[in-house]
Amino acid sequence: MKFxxxxxxxxxxxxxxxxxxxxxxxxxATLILDQMDEYAVEEALxxxxxxxxxxIVVGFGPERAEEAIRTALAMGxxxxxxxxxxxxxxxxxxxxxxxxxxxEEAPTLVxxxxxxxxxxxxALGAALAEGLxxxxxxxxxxxxxxxxxxxxxxxxxxxxxxxxxxxxxxxxTQQGLNEPRYxxxxxxxxxxxxxxxxxxxxxxxxxxxxxxxxxxxxxxGRILDGKDPVAAxxxxxxxxxxxxKVI
Amino acid sequence: xxxxxxxxDGNKLRKGTLEAxTRARRLAEGLxxxxxxxxxxxxxxxxxxxxxxxxxxYTATLGPxxxxxxxxxxxxxxxxxxxxVVVPSSRQSRTYLGRVAYALKAGLLExxxxxxxxxxxxxxxxxAYLNRVTQRVKAPLPVVLTVKPNTTPLAEPLGTSAxxxxxxxxxxxxxxxxxxxxxxxxxxxxxxxxxxxxGGRGMGGPEAFKxxxxxxxxLGGAVGATRAVVxxxxxxxxxxxxxxxxxxxxxxxxxLGVSGAVQHLAGMNKSKYxxxxxxxxxxxxxxxxxxxxxxxxxxxxxxxxxxxxxLKD
Numbered sequence: 001m002k003f004x005x006x007x008x009x010x011x012x013x014x015x016x017x018x019x020x021x022x023x024x025x026x027x028x029a030t031l032i033l034d035q036m037d038e039y040a041v042e043e044a045l046x047x048x049x050x051x052x053x054x055x056i057v058v059g060f061g062p063e064r065a066e067e068a069i070r071t072a073l074a075m076g077x078x079x080x081x082x083x084x085x086x087x088x089x090x091x092x093x094x095x096x097x098x099x100x101x102x103x104e105e106a107p108t109l110v111x112x113x114x115x116x117x118x119x120x121x122x123a124l125g126a127a128l129a130e131g132l133x134x135x136x137x138x139x140x141x142x143x144x145x146x147x148x149x150x151x152x153x154x155x156x157x158x159x160x161x162x163x164x165x166x167x168x169x170x171x172x173t174q175q176g177l178n179e180p181r182y183x184x185x186x187x188x189x190x191x192x193x194x195x196x197x198x199x200x201x202x203x204x205x206x207x208x209x210x211x212x213x214x215x216x217x218x219x220x221g222r223i224l225d226g227k228d229p230v231a232a233x234x235x236x237x238x239x240x241x242x243x244x245k246v247i
Numbered sequence: 248x249x250x251x252x253x254x255x256d257g258n259k260l261r262k263g264t265l266e267a268x269t270r271a272r273r274l275a276e277g278l279x280x281x282x283x284x285x286x287x288x289x290x291x292x293x294x295x296x297x298x299x300x301x302x303x304x305y306t307a308t309l310g311p312x313x314x315x316x317x318x319x320x321x322x323x324x325x326x327x328x329x330x331x332v333v334v335p336s337s338r339q340s341r342t343y344l345g346r347v348a349y350a351l352k353a354g355l356l357e358x359x360x361x362x363x364x365x366x367x368x369x370x371x372x373x374x375a376y377l378n379r380v381t382q383r384v385k386a387p388l389p390v391v392l393t394v395k396p397n398t399t400p401l402a403e404p405l406g407t408s409a410x411x412x413x414x415x416x417x418x419x420x421x422x423x424x425x426x427x428x429x430x431x432x433x434x435x436x437x438x439x440x441x442x443x444x445x446g447g448r449g450m451g452g453p454e455a456f457k458x459x460x461x462x463x464x465x466l467g468g469a470v471g472a473t474r475a476v477v478x479x480x481x482x483x484x485x486x487x488x489x490x491x492x493x494x495x496x497x498x499x500x501x502x503l504g505v506s507g508a509v510q511h512l513a514g515m516n517k518s519k520y521x522x523x524x525x526x527x528x529x530x531x532x533x534x535x536x537x538x539x540x541x542x543x544x545x546x547x548x549x550x551x552x553x554x555x556x557x558l559k560d
Binding site: 011013014017024036090091092095096114115117118119120121122123124125126127128129130131133134135136137138139151152153155156157158159160161162163164165166169172174175176206207208209210211212213214215216217219220221222223224225226227229230232233234236237239240241244246247 | 312313314315318337338339341342343344345346347348349350352353354355356357358370373374375376377378379380381382383384385386387420421422423424425426427428429430442466474478484485490491498499509510513516517519520521522523524526528533534535536537538539540541542543546547549550551553554555557558
C-alpha cells in the first residue's frame with residue numbers, strides 16, 4: 001500500500017506578517033509545515049505502521065518549501081517529492097500541477113489538510129480528487145482500512161457522517177483525526193539522508209493575485225475591572241446598548 | 248447564463264442563497280446574461296420558492312449528499328452554458344466546488360466578500376492568512392465563486408415563475424453514506440447569527456454552558472465554543488469557532504473564558520464588536536476586544552444575564 005500526504009509550507013499563525021508593495025512579504029516570517037497538513041502526515045504514518053507499505057510526502061511550493069518536506073521526513077515519512085514553483089498559484093492550478101505526479105505514484109490513499117493556512121482555501125483536496133478521478137472524504141476524523149475499502153467519519157456543516165469508500169480515495173484531514181508526533185533528533189538526522197525528488201511544476205494559474213493588505217480592525221480596547229461583577233456587567237451592557245448599539 | 252447553486256434546508260432556500268442570488272444578478276447584468284438556478288436535493292426541495300428567484304431552474308434529485316454527486320449535479324447545469332457559478336459558502340459547497348472548478352478549468356474564488364465584473368474578468372475580495380489579510384484577486388471567465396455569509400444584501404423575488412428543467416446527472420463513483428450523526432439544532436445557525444456567545448476553557452466544565460446558552464438566547468444569538476472545549480467533549484464540534492471550525496462575523500461576538508489563540512481569532516476576528524471576559528488581564532483576547540471585563544466569568548456571566556434582562560424590561 002502507498003500512502004501519500006500532500007503538504008505545503010505556510011507562515012506560522014503567530015508570526016508577524018508584513019506587506020511589501022501590496023503583497024504579503026514572508027521573508028521575516030517563521031515558515032512551518034501547515035498544521036492541517038501535519039494531520040495528513042501523521043495519518044499516513046499510522047496507516048503505514050498498521051498496514052505496511054510506503055508513506056510518501058509530496059510538497060508543493062518554492063525551494064524553501066523543502067524544509068516542510070524535511071519536517072515530514074523527520075516525522076517518519078519514507079521519501080519526498082518536491083513539486084517546485086515560485087510565486088502564487090491558486091489551488092486548482094496547484095492540483096493540476098500535482099495530479100501527474102500523484103498518478104505516477106499511484107497511491108492507495110491521498111491525504112491533505114482540510115484548509116490551507118495561507119490562502120484560507122479548502123479546495124485543494126477536492127480539486128486533486130477530481131483530477132485523480134477518485135472520491136473525496138472531506139474533514140475526516142476517523143479512517144479505518146477494510147480490504148480495498150475505507151470506512152471513515154467526517155464532518156458536515158451540521159453534524160457528521162460515516163461513509164464507506166472504495167480505494168483509492170482522497171481524504172482531507174483536520175483536528176481530531178490524530179495527534180501529530182514531533183520529529184525526534186534521530187528522525188531529523190535520518191531525514192537529511194532521505195530522498196527528495198525535485199519536479200519542476202507546470203502551473204497554469206487561473207486566479208491572479210492583485211493586492212494584499214493587512215486589515216487589523218482597530219479595536220476600542222475598553223476593558224473594565226470586574227472586581228464588582230454586577231457593576232461591570234451593567235456598565236458593559238450599557239456600552240453595548242448605547243455606544244455600540246448592538247443590543 | 249450565470250448559475251446559482253440554490254442551497255436549501257429541504258423546505259426553504261437558505262439566507263446565504265439569497266445573498267448568492269444578489270451577486271449572481273449583478274454579474275449577469277454586466278454580462279447581459281440570464282440567471283439560472285440549480286436545485287439539488289436528496290428528496291424534497293423548495294421548488295416553488297426557487298422558481299421566483301431565477302430565469303431558468305435546473306433540478307435533480309440525487310440521493311444523500313456526497314461531494315461527487317453534488318459536483319456532478321452542478322456540472323450538469325453548468326454545462327448548459329454557465330459563464331459563472333455562484334454559490335453560498337459553506338463547508339460542503341467549498342468541498343465539492345474544488346471538483347467543479349477543476350472540471351470546468353475555471354478560476355475558483357472562495358469565500359468572497361464582494362465581486363464585480365471588470366473588463367470581462369471577475370474581481371473579488373477575500374480574506375487569507377487565517378483571516379488576517381485582505382486579498383484582491385481576479386479570474387477570467389468561466390469562474391466559480393462562493394459568497395461569504397453576511398456580506399451581501401438578500402435578493403428579492405423576481406415576480407415571475409421560472410421554467411423548470413430536470414437535469415440528467417451522470418452516475419459517478421462516490422462514497423457510500425452509512426450513517427448520519429445529526430447534531431441537535433437549537434436556535435439560529437452559528438454562521439448566520441448576529442450575536443455569537445462563545446465559551447472557552449475558562450468556563451470550567453460543560454454545566455457552565457447552560458448560562459452561555461441563556462445569554463445567547465436572551466440576545467437572539469448562537470452558542471460558540473473553542474477548540475479546547477470541543478476537544479474536552481463539553482460541546483459538539485458544530486459549535487467550534489476557529490481555523491478548524493466555523494468562521495463567524497456577527498455584529499457582536501462575546502468571548503467568555505476564551506484566551507484568544509490565533510487559531511480561534513481566525514474564526515472570529517472580523518466580528519464587528521468583540522467583547523471579552525477573562526480573569527487574566529494578560530489574555531491575548533483583550534488585545535482584540537472592543538469591550539471587556541477582567542474578572543471571573545462565573546461571577547460576571549450571571550451578572551451579565553441579569554443586566555441584559557433588566558435592559559429588556
